[in-house]
Amino acid sequence: MIRLMTDPVTREYLGGAVDYASRQALELSPLGLTWGRWVLALAEDDTMIGSITLGYDRGELELSYALLPEWTGKGYAAESCIALLGWAREELDDDHVIAISQTRNKRSVALLRKLGFSVRKGLEEFGTQQLLLERSLRERLPEFAQELQTAADPPPPTRR
Template identity: 45%
Template structure:
Protein backbone atom coordinates (compact mmCIF):
# COMPACT_ATOMS: atom_id res chain seq x y z
CA UNK A 1 0.00 0.00 0.00
CA UNK A 2 1.23 3.47 -0.90
CA UNK A 3 0.11 6.59 0.92
CA UNK A 4 -0.39 9.73 -1.17
CA UNK A 5 0.83 12.84 0.63
CA UNK A 6 0.52 16.43 -0.55
CA UNK A 7 3.96 17.59 -1.68
CA UNK A 8 5.86 19.56 0.93
CA UNK A 9 3.45 18.60 3.72
CA UNK A 10 2.48 15.61 5.80
CA UNK A 11 -1.17 15.87 4.66
CA UNK A 12 -2.49 12.49 3.50
CA UNK A 13 -4.72 12.82 0.43
CA UNK A 14 -5.39 9.13 -0.17
CA UNK A 15 -3.79 5.80 -0.94
CA UNK A 16 -3.05 3.36 -3.76
CA UNK A 17 -2.81 -0.37 -3.25
CA UNK A 18 -1.61 -3.37 -5.23
CA UNK A 19 -3.32 -6.64 -4.45
CA UNK A 20 -4.45 -9.79 -6.24
CA UNK A 21 -7.85 -10.60 -7.67
CA UNK A 22 -9.43 -13.99 -7.01
CA UNK A 23 -8.00 -15.07 -10.39
CA UNK A 24 -4.49 -13.95 -9.43
CA UNK A 25 -4.28 -10.76 -11.49
CA UNK A 26 -2.27 -7.90 -9.99
CA UNK A 27 -4.91 -5.29 -9.12
CA UNK A 28 -4.51 -1.54 -8.64
CA UNK A 29 -6.96 0.18 -6.35
CA UNK A 30 -7.09 3.63 -4.81
CA UNK A 31 -9.14 5.82 -2.52
CA UNK A 32 -8.77 9.55 -2.01
CA UNK A 33 -10.45 11.92 0.41
CA UNK A 34 -13.34 13.79 -1.27
CA UNK A 35 -11.72 17.16 -0.71
CA UNK A 36 -8.87 16.00 -2.98
CA UNK A 37 -11.02 14.73 -5.85
CA UNK A 38 -10.77 16.32 -9.28
CA UNK A 39 -7.31 17.86 -8.98
CA UNK A 40 -5.22 15.06 -10.47
CA UNK A 41 -3.77 13.52 -7.32
CA UNK A 42 -5.31 10.10 -7.96
CA UNK A 43 -4.04 10.03 -11.54
CA UNK A 44 -0.54 11.06 -10.50
CA UNK A 45 -0.40 8.52 -7.69
CA UNK A 46 -1.88 5.66 -9.73
CA UNK A 47 0.52 6.33 -12.61
CA UNK A 48 3.46 6.20 -10.21
CA UNK A 49 2.24 2.95 -8.63
CA UNK A 50 1.68 1.36 -12.05
CA UNK A 51 5.22 2.28 -13.09
CA UNK A 52 6.55 0.91 -9.82
CA UNK A 53 4.61 -2.35 -10.27
CA UNK A 54 5.97 -3.00 -13.76
CA UNK A 55 9.52 -2.29 -12.58
CA UNK A 56 9.46 -4.06 -9.22
CA UNK A 57 6.89 -6.86 -9.09
CA UNK A 58 8.42 -9.94 -10.74
CA UNK A 59 6.63 -11.39 -13.77
CA UNK A 60 4.20 -8.49 -14.06
CA UNK A 61 2.95 -8.23 -17.61
CA UNK A 62 -0.53 -6.89 -16.80
CA UNK A 63 -2.23 -4.86 -14.09
CA UNK A 64 -6.01 -4.64 -13.72
CA UNK A 65 -8.39 -2.33 -11.89
CA UNK A 66 -12.05 -2.99 -11.08
CA UNK A 67 -14.79 -0.46 -10.41
CA UNK A 68 -18.56 -0.30 -10.54
CA UNK A 69 -19.85 0.34 -14.04
CA UNK A 70 -21.80 3.33 -12.67
CA UNK A 71 -18.65 4.98 -11.26
CA UNK A 72 -17.88 7.23 -14.22
CA UNK A 73 -15.16 9.29 -12.47
CA UNK A 74 -13.21 6.10 -11.71
CA UNK A 75 -13.67 4.86 -15.28
CA UNK A 76 -12.35 8.19 -16.62
CA UNK A 77 -9.35 7.86 -14.27
CA UNK A 78 -8.56 4.34 -15.50
CA UNK A 79 -8.89 5.40 -19.13
CA UNK A 80 -6.61 8.40 -18.50
CA UNK A 81 -4.01 5.89 -17.28
CA UNK A 82 -4.20 4.12 -20.64
CA UNK A 83 -6.17 1.20 -19.26
CA UNK A 84 -8.65 -0.56 -21.57
CA UNK A 85 -11.90 -2.29 -20.64
CA UNK A 86 -11.14 -6.01 -20.38
CA UNK A 87 -14.25 -7.50 -18.75
CA UNK A 88 -17.74 -6.82 -17.39
CA UNK A 89 -19.45 -8.84 -14.65
CA UNK A 90 -21.84 -8.58 -11.73
CA UNK A 91 -20.49 -8.73 -8.21
CA UNK A 92 -21.84 -7.46 -4.89
CA UNK A 93 -25.21 -7.06 -6.64
CA UNK A 94 -23.95 -4.42 -9.09
CA UNK A 95 -22.40 -4.33 -12.57
CA UNK A 96 -18.60 -4.09 -12.44
CA UNK A 97 -16.00 -3.33 -15.10
CA UNK A 98 -12.40 -4.49 -15.20
CA UNK A 99 -9.78 -2.38 -16.95
CA UNK A 100 -6.28 -3.60 -17.78
CA UNK A 101 -2.93 -2.33 -19.00
CA UNK A 102 0.15 -4.19 -20.10
CA UNK A 103 2.49 -1.22 -19.76
CA UNK A 104 2.75 1.89 -17.61
CA UNK A 105 1.89 5.22 -19.22
Protein backbone atom coordinates in the same frame (compact mmCIF):
# COMPACT_ATOMS: atom_id res chain seq x y z
CA MET B 1 -7.12 6.07 7.29
CA ILE B 2 -10.22 5.38 9.38
CA ARG B 3 -11.99 8.32 7.74
CA LEU B 4 -10.96 7.11 4.27
CA MET B 5 -12.42 3.66 4.93
CA THR B 6 -15.60 4.88 6.64
CA ASP B 7 -16.47 8.01 4.62
CA PRO B 8 -19.72 7.29 2.73
CA VAL B 9 -18.83 9.55 -0.22
CA THR B 10 -15.37 8.02 -0.67
CA ARG B 11 -16.78 4.48 -0.30
CA GLU B 12 -19.84 5.09 -2.53
CA TYR B 13 -18.31 3.12 -5.42
CA LEU B 14 -16.22 0.79 -3.24
CA GLY B 15 -18.89 -1.37 -1.64
CA GLY B 16 -19.95 1.18 0.97
CA ALA B 17 -18.48 2.41 4.21
CA VAL B 18 -16.73 -0.20 6.32
CA ASP B 19 -17.17 -0.12 10.08
CA TYR B 20 -13.96 0.16 12.08
CA ALA B 21 -14.04 -3.35 13.58
CA SER B 22 -14.57 -5.00 10.18
CA ARG B 23 -11.77 -2.97 8.63
CA GLN B 24 -9.41 -3.88 11.47
CA ALA B 25 -10.22 -7.59 11.01
CA LEU B 26 -9.53 -7.34 7.27
CA GLU B 27 -6.21 -5.57 7.83
CA LEU B 28 -5.06 -8.20 10.31
CA SER B 29 -6.12 -11.11 8.09
CA PRO B 30 -3.28 -13.23 6.64
CA LEU B 31 -5.37 -13.79 3.50
CA GLY B 32 -4.22 -12.29 0.23
CA LEU B 33 -0.93 -11.11 -1.16
CA THR B 34 -0.13 -7.45 -1.64
CA TRP B 35 2.85 -5.36 -2.59
CA GLY B 36 1.52 -2.80 -0.20
CA ARG B 37 -0.86 -0.01 0.57
CA TRP B 38 0.58 3.45 0.47
CA VAL B 39 -0.85 6.56 2.03
CA LEU B 40 -1.20 9.47 -0.37
CA ALA B 41 -0.09 12.65 1.37
CA LEU B 42 0.54 16.23 0.32
CA ALA B 43 4.24 17.02 0.00
CA GLU B 44 3.96 20.44 1.64
CA ASP B 45 2.41 19.40 4.96
CA ASP B 46 1.99 15.60 4.96
CA THR B 47 -1.82 15.83 5.00
CA MET B 48 -3.27 12.42 4.19
CA ILE B 49 -5.56 12.59 1.15
CA GLY B 50 -6.07 8.93 0.25
CA SER B 51 -4.42 5.58 -0.37
CA ILE B 52 -3.27 3.39 -3.25
CA THR B 53 -2.78 -0.37 -3.25
CA LEU B 54 -1.05 -2.85 -5.50
CA GLY B 55 -1.98 -6.45 -4.70
CA TYR B 56 -3.23 -9.67 -6.17
CA ASP B 57 -6.92 -10.38 -6.72
CA ARG B 58 -8.31 -13.14 -8.89
CA GLY B 59 -4.73 -14.32 -9.33
CA GLU B 60 -3.79 -11.08 -11.13
CA LEU B 61 -1.96 -7.91 -10.14
CA GLU B 62 -4.57 -5.29 -9.21
CA LEU B 63 -4.35 -1.52 -8.80
CA SER B 64 -6.77 0.13 -6.40
CA TYR B 65 -6.97 3.70 -5.10
CA ALA B 66 -9.27 5.94 -3.07
CA LEU B 67 -9.15 9.64 -2.24
CA LEU B 68 -11.07 11.64 0.32
CA PRO B 69 -13.84 13.62 -1.41
CA GLU B 70 -12.21 17.04 -1.06
CA TRP B 71 -9.10 15.82 -2.93
CA THR B 72 -10.76 14.27 -6.00
CA GLY B 73 -10.48 15.86 -9.44
CA LYS B 74 -7.11 17.52 -8.75
CA GLY B 75 -4.82 14.99 -10.49
CA TYR B 76 -3.60 13.21 -7.35
CA ALA B 77 -5.08 9.83 -8.32
CA ALA B 78 -3.53 10.08 -11.79
CA GLU B 79 -0.13 11.08 -10.43
CA SER B 80 -0.17 8.26 -7.89
CA CYS B 81 -1.28 5.64 -10.40
CA ILE B 82 1.41 6.67 -12.88
CA ALA B 83 4.09 6.45 -10.17
CA LEU B 84 2.96 3.04 -8.90
CA LEU B 85 2.44 1.56 -12.38
CA GLY B 86 5.91 2.80 -13.33
CA TRP B 87 7.37 1.07 -10.30
CA ALA B 88 5.49 -2.15 -11.12
CA ARG B 89 6.72 -2.03 -14.70
CA GLU B 90 10.35 -1.81 -13.57
CA GLU B 91 10.26 -4.12 -10.55
CA LEU B 92 7.70 -6.87 -11.14
CA ASP B 93 7.53 -9.76 -13.59
CA ASP B 94 3.80 -9.32 -14.22
CA ASP B 95 2.80 -8.55 -17.81
CA HIS B 96 -0.44 -6.74 -17.02
CA VAL B 97 -2.44 -5.14 -14.24
CA ILE B 98 -6.18 -5.04 -13.64
CA ALA B 99 -8.45 -2.51 -11.96
CA ILE B 100 -12.10 -2.90 -11.03
CA SER B 101 -14.51 0.01 -10.95
CA GLN B 102 -18.25 0.37 -10.64
CA THR B 103 -19.78 1.41 -13.95
CA ARG B 104 -21.46 4.30 -12.08
CA ASN B 105 -18.06 5.66 -11.04
CA LYS B 106 -17.58 7.58 -14.26
CA ARG B 107 -14.59 9.60 -12.95
CA SER B 108 -12.62 6.49 -12.10
CA VAL B 109 -13.50 4.74 -15.36
CA ALA B 110 -12.46 7.87 -17.30
CA LEU B 111 -9.14 8.05 -15.42
CA LEU B 112 -8.38 4.36 -15.93
CA ARG B 113 -9.06 4.69 -19.67
CA LYS B 114 -6.73 7.72 -19.84
CA LEU B 115 -4.10 5.60 -18.08
CA GLY B 116 -4.35 3.04 -20.88
CA PHE B 117 -6.75 0.54 -19.32
CA SER B 118 -9.37 -1.11 -21.52
CA VAL B 119 -12.45 -3.03 -20.49
CA ARG B 120 -11.96 -6.79 -20.38
CA LYS B 121 -15.46 -7.60 -19.13
CA GLY B 122 -18.38 -6.46 -17.08
CA LEU B 123 -19.42 -8.29 -13.93
CA GLU B 124 -21.72 -7.94 -10.99
CA GLU B 125 -20.30 -7.75 -7.49
CA PHE B 126 -21.54 -6.24 -4.24
CA GLY B 127 -24.99 -5.90 -5.81
CA THR B 128 -23.92 -3.55 -8.61
CA GLN B 129 -22.39 -3.56 -12.08
CA GLN B 130 -18.60 -3.42 -12.23
CA LEU B 131 -16.02 -3.20 -15.00
CA LEU B 132 -12.85 -5.26 -14.92
CA LEU B 133 -10.28 -3.22 -16.83
CA GLU B 134 -6.73 -4.20 -17.77
CA ARG B 135 -3.58 -2.69 -19.22
CA SER B 136 -0.21 -4.03 -20.20
CA LEU B 137 2.62 -3.06 -17.89
CA ARG B 138 4.90 -2.97 -20.93
CA GLU B 139 3.02 -0.14 -22.66
CA ARG B 140 4.20 3.43 -22.20
CA LEU B 141 2.56 5.37 -19.38
CA PRO B 142 1.24 8.93 -19.72
CA GLU B 143 3.89 11.44 -18.65
CA PHE B 144 1.86 14.27 -17.20
CA ALA B 145 -0.82 13.64 -14.61
CA GLN B 146 -2.22 17.14 -15.05
CA GLU B 147 -3.32 16.34 -18.61
CA LEU B 148 -5.40 13.43 -17.35
CA GLN B 149 -7.79 15.56 -15.28
CA THR B 150 -9.89 17.87 -17.41
CA ALA B 151 -12.96 20.04 -16.95
CA ALA B 152 -14.81 17.61 -19.24
CA ASP B 153 -14.47 14.77 -16.70
CA PRO B 154 -17.60 13.91 -14.70
CA PRO B 155 -17.97 15.86 -11.44
CA PRO B 156 -16.92 14.24 -8.15
CA PRO B 157 -19.57 12.58 -5.98
CA THR B 158 -21.37 14.84 -3.55
CA ARG B 159 -22.56 14.25 -0.02
CA ARG B 160 -26.14 13.11 0.19
